[in-house]
Amino acid sequence: MGMVLADPAMLEKLAASMDRTAGEIPALRRKASELDVLSQVGHLSPLLSYLNETARELRKKARILRTPSESPFGALAQYGLPAGLARKPGAGKEFETGLKKVLAKFETAVPEARARAVKEYVEGLTPEQQAALVVADPATVGNLDGVPPPLRFAANRISIQRQYEKEKRLLERLPENSPAFARSLARVKALGQFLSPRIQKIVDPGTGKVVRREIPRQFLVFQPDAGSIAHSQSSPFADGKIAEVLGDLETAKDVAFRVPGVTNRLDNFQSFADGGVELLLNGDRVERSDGAVISWLGYDTPELGDSVDPAKAEVGGEELRAFRRGVGVNLRLDAKVGIFAHSYGTLVTSKALQAGMEDVDKVVFMGSPGLGPNIRSVKDFHLPNVRFYAMRAEGDTVSYTQGHGPDPADFPDITRLDTGAAFGHSQYYDGKAGAILGLRQVFAGQYDALKSTDSTLDEEMIGATEVRSLVGFLQERLTPEEVARLGGDIDPIAQGIVNGQMGFTDVSGPLYETLKDHDLLDKVPPRELFSEVNSLASDVAAKETYKGMLKGGSSESKALLYAGATKAASWGLAEVVTQPVEVVAKSTRAVNNWTQFAEVLAEGDLNTETWKKSLDKGSDAVTATIDLLNPF
Template sequence: MKRERPDSDAVVAAINELSRLAPFEGSALRFAARPLADGALVGPAGDRLGRKVMGWHEEVGQAFTRAFERLLALDPAVEDRFLRLVPPRLDRLPPPSPSPRAGVVGGDLEKLAALANGLRRASGELRQCADIMATAMNRAGAGTAEARSIDRIADEVAQEIADVQRRRDELAKRPAPVFTGDLRGKGPAAPDTTTADAEEPPAGEIGQAVDALIARGVLPPEFARMRPAEAMRYLERHPEVAVALGEAESGVLLPSALRAALVPVLHAPGSRTVDSPLDRVRAAFEKMPPAERRWTAILFPAVVGNLSGAPFSARIWANRVNIIRAAEKQKDKVIRLQAELARLRAMGDALPDAPAKLKEAEQRLHAAEVRLGTFQTLLKDDRRKPGFDRQILLFDPDQGKIAELHGEIGPKTRNVGVLVPGTGTNLDNFHSVRKTSQTFVTESNASDDGSLAMISWLGGNLPQDIFTEAPDPKYAQNLAPNLALFSRELAQEIRFAPTPARKVAVTVAGHSYGGAVVGLSETFGLDADRVLHIESAGAGYGVTAGNAQKLYKNPNPDVRRFSMTAPGDPIGMTQGVSAAGWGHGADPDKLPGVTRLETGNYPRELPDDPKKAGRPIQGIEAHSDVFIPQSDAWKNMYGVFTGGEIVHDSGPVAPRLTEPYPQKELLT
């Protein structure tokens, strides 16, 4: 019987797929080998498991080599299509720990948890590898023997997980040795946190919560001896524990005062007046010692991270844990999407509408990788400085929410600015808003002893398309109440912060679509001393020159309002335009009582674009160029944020290209 000629294209596709898979899957067992090398399990049990891991690793390599040779045997002619064709090489694994190390004899509780997680992850990846290999080999007509070998190895790896968990449980029951080591590992030291009394091991109700979470297997036993900064660094190195913390149903373990604060309480029987949750929550935190605040944030991040009334310091600690959780889950998503893309590629011509489906899969993977990079950037720190580099006050990636504090609200603070960005801003490009806010804080630190703090606020999804989404007021309608609430949270934080007796002034500024959010937020009771519209889309949906004073519910009767629109910015042609439920209310430049500000010229020195240096800020690019540091527009913003000098625009209302007639004013 004549043998059917193999499909050369399918053979080549399978060889390419295996060559791509080998290095990726060759590192799968590293998840288990690394904790073993670090002393997770020592003695006879560790030696046995170490030999197994090395054996599995070798078997995976042999399976790839056999599959590769089988494909070449099917059609030797395909070798001519490669410049160099060699069997794939797998990464070398670190050897297991050869002898017991200092600490608990027989193993290490912290590393045993990492070992169990590593085995689980390795098993899952090897199983995905087997599926992809089977698809590719079948397409080439080479059978699935090698894929079944890898699938068997995945099963054997999974079977070891229960044994590792059992050994960890046994080790946890032994008397704990006195802790003298450095739980932060061999890397840079943890940040020097603010006060010594905030760095105490868990005690009281928090100690009971830690014990309960240890008993459930959510936390390792050594958590009971850690200090908050050590616990945070542990979670950074063991993000799977942070994930478990976030998913634990632990609300009943909250400190009793905070748990009670989260339940609405009537002033008296029959009364319809309810205590403000904002005030009740803050009162509960004020009763806590500093260390208990930090522990509450670490142990209950899903509750505290975005909790109205929680001190900003607690929200920052909680959201760091939330970001660690998000990054770990995003890593898993990236791995799944990589495997899915590999599976689709392995199908070759058998995949219906292959180009479109592959492009869609590649786009999903790219978006997931970008989001992972965003989370990882939020966790980067300069360990030489105290505290965390990124002070995240709000974090909910599923809802597109993030807010970040720049500088501090403390003894030197005289002014706090809030910047709300516009169309096109999202979680993954939020760094541009952060960069803008930071320029004002940097100037304050250099010129007036750091009296200005800034907050970049993205309280939810903004429109991403300037034509199809930006005219729609629904985004502002969703965000405006959130911004009003955040302004009350900020006002509370200022009241409780160690600020001097003199008043701290708050400015809320909105750029482009963010201006419509800020304007509409005033109808929900935005609490601000100064409101600033920057190239604003409008004063808020439904707000007109005639009804603005009636609709605005700012609790500050002396609020000052400012607006700037550069000449030639196209947004000037849409301000005040509304039709069929679309639009963003009145032109803020024309509202009664609003002070119009000059946008002026670019800086005299502009190395990045010398052609613009010293020239008027105008035209399409002016929409974002107003934020160029040391430009006249930027200086006017800084004047509003700090209560300093501003320059009025007394010329025709924008859009205009005529010479302005500036008039200076000192706000304070």
């Protein structure tokens, strides 16, 4: 039976009843202690936890369902639009017809020309007529470039209210054990959040004091049925498209377009939107009055399984280019525009730039999987007046794997920004991790204050170089279509290595099974696969030994000696793990050979000339020693 969701008051009363019961338990425990029978009432502690947790969940669901019902006229009032004419039935039909004529006339025009024509038509109407148009066709007005932002905000609020009510009715009919219940509940919660005011912390221009105020949220795009359906059973709705504006878009001197990566949808949009708030804050965590941020989820983002396919980036790039040009008619002529792209969104941005999105001043690529195989430097964009920046946080597997081409953080002609204490793929907008400082400085045009970095993969994390090599090994043997077929199977393997959840010797089996499942073992023979994995595993072991011994106070020569011996031993052990029957003898010989080399090193017979030549070619100390001593 489905949960009765139509009465939040009932849920709150039930939660209050649980609170009263929970409040009596401490007194019962004290009484039991006085009577020396505390051991007989051990069930009271877990009961207290259950009551408290359940009461919290009931209140959470009640809050979701208490989103106020609002009429279209209430939505107009939220953005200062008059509702007089709009209240008359059919009053907006005339203006809706006029708008459709404009759209038909400019159907094949470039985005900015079409947007300017729309802007001219809508601004030619009186405020009352504009409001009537919003009520007559909110779905069109809310998503139409050229329409003044306040009108789009009001139109989308009307559409969100209607979608909220529709999806809430559907949710009420779903049993809690339905595969679609969790996603549907998340959608209803998200829609409710969109209708609720946000708290803005600003400096009052009149008093100069910092104040907090509730303001309605501002959505420039709302298309709940757009995009693909990630999982048909658990996702009864399409992923949706949505874009939110923070700040005054028409007066801002700095405007940021944020472009997200994979698995972003309407139901989890709030998490992405929170990053926009962080970007707009200054050092005192007060919102800038001269900036505007657009968190744009305006393309069909891929799931993990199809993130290696560039197809959605191609389409998304065209959509981003058109959106940027269309919105441009509502910006100040001297506004500085920045694109802040993350993950797969960097590929989308790359496609947009290559398709002609030239009207930007600065671009930041964060955690990029690559910008396409044809983009190997900033010069390849042929945009000399655009400032380009890149960020790669320590432990960011997406950047390490380079699934879509060279990592822009390694481009010779890009400015790579420091990421502070940010770790992994999702902390670039974290207010405490440090990377956000550089993003805010780029946004505000404070270029002289930027802090750059040039750390290598090995300096960031031992194993990162080998992860990149492993992915490159597979890409060399497979076509892009075959790589796409592997889907997201390789991604969790790479993440497991970087996160320390598995070693390189642990990945041989999963990789073998993945290639086998996709019928690709003819392209990547098991012997070659195991040999590559073993080689990379031994490199990791050597580097870990070298780093650990230096940290422990050993000399560099001793650390190099033991790193070399570790490489040999780990190679042998790795082969025993991956190919136990065929290579035991070879493994034993390898370890014995390395023992002899170690003895030579200990006696001071290291061929320093060969070692120095390797260093001169750009190798690090450990790699130079490996090159000198590797018997394979």
